[in-house]
Amino acid sequence: MSPGGGAAIEVLGLRKAYGDLVAVDDVTFTVREGEFFGILGPNGAGKTTTLEMVEGLRRPDAGEVRLLGEPTWPRNPRLLPRVGVQLQASAFFERLTAREQIHTFAALYDVPSARADAWLERVGLTEKAGSRTEKLSGGQLQRLAIACALVHDPDVVFLDEPTAAIDPQARRNLWDLLRSLNEAGRTVVLTTHYMDEAEALCDRVAIMDRGRVLQLDAPAALVRGLDAPVRISVAPHLLPAEDARRVPAVDGVEDDGAAVVLTTRAPSAVLARLAELDALEGLQVRAATLEDVFLDLTGREYRA
Amino acid sequence: MSRPGPGAPMRSFRAIAVAIVKGFLRDRMSLFFAVVFPLMFLVLFGGVFNYESSPKIELVQVGRLSLGDGLPDGAKEAFGQTFDVTRSDDLSAAVAKVRKGDADVAVQMRGDTLVAHYTQTDQVKAAVTQGTLKAFVDGANQAVVGTPPRFTLSTERVEDRSLKTIQFVTPGLLGWAVAMSAAFGAAATLQGWRNSKLLRRLQLSPVPVGSVVAARVVVTVLIALGQMAIFVGLGMSAFGLQLTGSWWMAVPLLVAGTLSFMSLGLLAGALAKTQEGAVNLANFLVLPMAFLSGSFFPLDGAPSWLRVVSGLLPLRHLNDGMLDVMVRGQGPSAALAPIGILLGFAVVVTLVAVRLFRWEAD
Numbered sequence: 004m005s006p007g008g009g010a011a012i013e014v015l016g017l018r019k020a021y022g023d024l025v026a027v028d029d030v031t032f033t034v035r036e037g038e039f040f041g042i043l044g045p046n047g048a049g050k051t052t053t054l055e056m057v058e059g060l061r062r063p064d065a066g067e068v069r070l071l072g073e074p075t076w077p078r079n080p081r082l083l084p085r086v087g088v089q090l091q092a093s094a095f096f097e098r099l100t101a102r103e104q105i106h107t108f109a110a111l112y113d114v115p116s117a118r119a120d121a122w123l124e125r126v127g128l129t130e131k132a133g134s135r136t137e138k139l140s141g142g143q144l145q146r147l148a149i150a151c152a153l154v155h156d157p158d159v160v161f162l163d164e165p166t167a168a169i170d171p172q173a174r175r176n177l178w179d180l181l182r183s184l185n186e187a188g189r190t191v192v193l194t195t196h197y198m199d200e201a202e203a204l205c206d207r208v209a210i211m212d213r214g215r216v217l218q219l220d221a222p223a224a225l226v227r228g229l230d231a232p233v234r235i236s237v238a239p240h241l242l243p244a245e246d247a248r249r250v251p252a253v254d255g256v257e258d259d260g261a262a263v264v265l266t267t268r269a270p271s272a273v274l275a276r277l278a279e280l281d282a283l284e285g286l287q288v289r290a291a292t293l294e295d296v297f298l299d300l301t302g303r304e305y306r307a
Numbered sequence: 308m309s310r311p312g313p314g315a316p317m318r319s320f321r322a323i324a325v326a327i328v329k330g331f332l333r334d335r336m337s338l339f340f341a342v343v344f345p346l347m348f349l350v351l352f353g354g355v356f357n358y359e360s361s362p363k364i365e366l367v368q369v370g371r372l373s374l375g376d377g378l379p380d381g382a383k384e385a386f387g388q389t390f391d392v393t394r395s396d397d398l399s400a401a402v403a404k405v406r407k408g409d410a411d412v413a414v415q416m417r418g419d420t421l422v423a424h425y426t427q428t429d430q431v432k433a434a435v436t437q438g439t440l441k442a443f444v445d446g447a448n449q450a451v452v453g454t455p456p457r458f459t460l461s462t463e464r465v466e467d468r469s470l471k472t473i474q475f476v477t478p479g480l481l482g483w484a485v486a487m488s489a490a491f492g493a494a495a496t497l498q499g500w501r502n503s504k505l506l507r508r509l510q511l512s513p514v515p516v517g518s519v520v521a522a523r524v525v526v527t528v529l530i531a532l533g534q535m536a537i538f539v540g541l542g543m544s545a546f547g548l549q550l551t552g553s554w555w556m557a558v559p560l561l562v563a564g565t566l567s568f569m570s571l572g573l574l575a576g577a578l579a580k581t582q583e584g585a586v587n588l589a590n591f592l593v594l595p596m597a598f599l600s601g602s603f604f605p606l607d608g609a610p611s612w613l614r615v616v617s618g619l620l621p622l623r624h625l626n627d628g629m630l631d632v633m634v635r636g637q638g639p640s641a642a643l644a645p646i647g648i649l650l651g652f653a654v655v656v657t658l659v660a661v662r663l664f665r666w667e668a669d
Contacts, residue, residue, distance in 0.1 A: 060507055060666075083513040094508040096326040097499060098333040103326070110322030111512045113315040135333075 010069075011036045011159055011190040012057060017066035019052055026052045028214035030066070037188040041205035043195060043293075045301060049214040050194040051163055057192070058088055058161055071158060084112060087157035089165060092144040095136045095151075101143075102132040105151050112155035122150040126180060142173030146180065153184070160184060162193040166200060178203055198294040208293070212301045222293050229299055231291035233270040236262040241282040250276050262287075319514045323522035327496070331530065337491060341530060342537060345484035348603075349538060352476040353546035363391040364436055367401040369415040389439050412436045473546040475605070478557075478629035481538045483593075483602040485531045485561060486568045486622050490589040492527050493572025498585035501576075501667060510666075524569065531565045532558065551636035557629050560642050563649035564625035568593070570656035571621075577663040596620050601627075621652045 012034040019027040027049045034040040042050045055061045057068050059075030059082075068075050073082050095104050102123060109119040123129055126146040131139060139147065145165055152160055165181065166174045174197075181204055185191045195201055201208045202222045209219040218225055232254055237247065244258040252269040267273045270288065277283055331337060393410070395401045401413035402424045411432050412425040423440050427433050449456060500506045509519055535557065542548030572589050579585035597603065599613065600622035606614060617623045628645030631637040 058511060060510065078510065080513050080515075083511060086511065088508065088511045090507055090511075091504045093502075094504040096505065097330040099326055099329060103329065107322045107326050108512070111319045111509070111514050113318055 009036055010034065011038070011071060012040075012192065013067075013069040014053075014057060015067045017053065017056055017068065018064045019049075019056060019061065020064055025214050027056065027063075030211075030214070030216050032209055032216060032219055034190060034192060036190055037185060039185045039191045039193070039204055039206045041193050041195060041201040041208040042211055043198065043201045043208050043297065044211035045196055048211040050196075050211055053211070054161055054163055054192070054194055058086070084155060085158045087152035087155065087160040089145075089148045089152040089160075089162045091163065092141065092148050092168075094148065095144075098135055098137065100133050100135050101128050101139065101147050104136060104147060105154055108151040109154050114155050118156075119150075119154050122154050123147075126150045127176075140173070141169040142177065145169060145173075145177060149177075149180065149184075157189070159190045159192070162191065164194055164196070166195065166197065174200075198292060198297055202293045210297060210300055217300045218296070225296045226291050226293060229291050229296045230268075231295050231299075232266040232268050233291075234289045235265045235267065235270065235273060235277070236287045236289075237265065237277065237282050238285045239263050241284060242277070242280060246280070250280075315513070316515050316518050319512075320518040320522050323514070323519055324526050327522060327526045328529075331492070331526070337488070337495070340491065341484060341488035342534060345480050345487070345534075346537070346541065348483075349476065349480050349541065349546075352480070353473040353542060353548075364389060364412065364432055364439075365410040366390040366392050366436075367395050367404060367410045367413040368392055369395050369398045369401050369413060371416065372414065372421070373416055386439075386443060389435070412440075414440070473542055473548045474634040475630070477538055477542045477548055478633050479600075479602040479626050481535060481561075482564065482600070482622050482626045482629060483597040484534050484538070485564055485625075486571075486593050486597065487590075488530055488534065489527050489565045489568035490572035490575065490593050491586055492530070493523065493569040494576040494579070494585040494589040495572075495582055496523055497573060497576030497664075498579055498582045501665075502582060504667075506666065524566070527569055528562050528565050531561045535561055550633055553637070553639040553642075554633045556632040556639045556642040559646055560625060560628045560632070560649070563646045563653070564621065566653040567621040567625075567649045567656065570653045570660060573660040574656055574663070577660045577665070593622075596622050599623070600625075621649050624648045 010033045012032075014030060014032050017027055017030040018025070030049070030053055042053060044050050052061065056063045056066075057070065057075065059068075059070070059078060062076050070082060071085055073079055075082065096107060099107065102120070105119040105123055106116050109116055120129075120132075123132055126149060128143060128146055128150070131143055136144060136147065149162065149165060152162070162181070166177050169177070178200070181191070181193070193204065205222060207219065207221050208225065210217045210225070218228075220228070239258065239260070239262065242263055244256050244263050247253065247256045247263050247265055250265065250273055252272045253265045253267050255266045257264045257266075265273060270290075274288070277286065395413075398413065398415055401410070401415075404410045405413050405424055405426050408426070408428060411429070412423050414421060414423045416422075421440065421444055423436065425433050425436050497506075500509075539548065539550065539554075543550070571592050572585075575588040575592060576585045579588050599606070599617045600620050601617070602622065606617055609617075624645040628642045631641040632639065
């Protein structure tokens with residue numbers, strides 16, 4: 004999945020303040036053509052403001068944005084047909100059906116209505132085409148919003164929290180759709196506050212908090228960089244805690260009654276020994292995830 | 308990769324206009340307030356008040372009225388048309404009846420003097436009562452003297468003789484209906500599109516801003532002309548409305564009026580933070596304006612300061628202009644000054660609204 008080609012988006016020293024609040028503080032990153040790029044962070048981290056400056060909706064206080072080689076501020080009509088945006092699942096005309104919505108957007112980009120119907124089919128909304136958007140579920144609205152963002156076949160797509168406020172089942176369905184979006188070399192930029200989503204979809208992730216980019220890399224590289232131990236839990240009757248401590252390469256052992264948990268940085272050696280001890284039944288291995296990276300970076304304190 | 312061709316602005320204009328029209332026709336609430344609600348008033352004013360001749364004055368006659376004997380027949384008939392006479396023998400009971408409002412005047416002869424006990428509650432009736440009774444006394448005096456009168460009075464009504472209530476209420480109510488739907492439409496669209504981020508979405512599409520604005524304006528103007536067709540059609544077919552020569556000047560008047568009410572709606576949409584707030588604010592602006600602009604009743608009797616205030620309101624000028632060309636029989640040029648005032652109002656208020664406008668609800 005290593006995308007070739009040049010830069011689709013270049014962001015340099017971007018900054019935006021609202022009064023005393025610095026929403027985006029010296030943000031710099033580059034998105035390659037064809038890349039699936041994620042901006043991950045808690046609410047209020049500055050993801051949406053960053054995205055809006057990249058799209059050209061807001062004027063940065065400082066810094067520079069180049070989208071497909073062109074500046075986005077002020078409104079750049081030459082650029083807009085090459086860009087697709089999904090801002091929020093509510094950004095529709097009032098009291099129109101799903102088909103009327105996407106046909107209207109097709110007309111705004113001067114593409115044939117047949118293309119709109121094809122997209123409706125692709126996001127699985129053909130059956131709901133005659134329903135007004137007020138009657139669609141959250142997941143259906145998100146899919147319609149994504150179809151409307153892609154109806155003109157843009158080179159770059161921005162998706163702002165496309166799976167926010169929809170149930171886990173619909174979220175998984177949406178992932179399949181999202182995964183297919185950067186086929187044919189399309190660049191996709193998505194914001195999310197779900198770690199699993201970023202891990203499942205993105206080639207690279209920028210982790211943001213308090214207006215700054217804390218880390219930027221491929222999800223796997225971020226997890227590796229965390230150098231967190233692997234946690235292996237074993238049933239207590241198969242391997243009592245005192246025996247577990249004698250297993251080589253184990254850094255620590257916890258016994259919470261339900262399971263004995265071994266932490267190690269050499270999981271293969273530990274697993275081989277556990278197999279010899281015949282303690283594999285019901286065994287669970289949990290490696291660090293992006294969530295661990297995220298919590299390591301942003302801290303665990305509760306934020307409203 | 309397709310790029311918008313030369314026909315793109317026209318196609319996007321049409322697409323947005325169609326989207327707004329569908330949204331309007333599918334919104335029962337806005338349809339009701341744009342068409343049905345004002346029509347209810349038209350039916351009320353045109354249907355109920357139109358056939359009511361001015362009510363007779365209830366007169367209680369105590370004892371015999373001796374001056375009546377000398378009057379010519381015509382005068383007796385006129386007396387009967389003005390007054391609804393009941394007889395009584397008890398003056399104090401008759402006066403009590405007047406005081407309670409059950410009768411308008413009690414009369415009794417005291418020698419050669421006709422004494423009338425009247426109530427000032429209804430000033431118009433009081434004036435008519437006094438004037439009519441004085442005329443009868445004068446007529447009786449003449450009959451006694453036997454000299455034919457030297458001076459006579461003949462009255463001619465200025466308007467068409469067939470002029471009825473419907474002629475006056477149709478333009479006023481139409482103006483009110485157009486003011487409501489134009490102001491609400493602009494306010495709700497601006498506020499609703501901003502809250503749903505549709506405005507932002509359109510900003511990120513290659514649609515020229517002018518296409519979006521033009522679509523909203525053209526749809527609102529078409530709605531106003533539709534309202535005119537319904538009002539005039541119903542007025543003519545059901546209530547005997549008769550239009551005068553240059554009624555067609557009401558079309559440019561309505562277009563100019565629509566623009567100025569849209570500017571009020573834009574102002575409300577720019578100021579309010581929610582769609583409900585925007586509609587309420589538009590209502591708060593339009594309803595008092597309708598009263599002060601003579602949409603429901605004429606302002607001829609209003610105090611002068613009120614008429615000065617009303618001169619600042621766009622609906623007042625729309626109403627005056629439409630009355631002039633639709634029913635008063637004035638020429639096309641009578642509409643020019645109101646059109647100029649309405650357009651000027653639209654420009655000024657739109658500039659204010661643009662200054663106050665924010666792209667997003669905070």
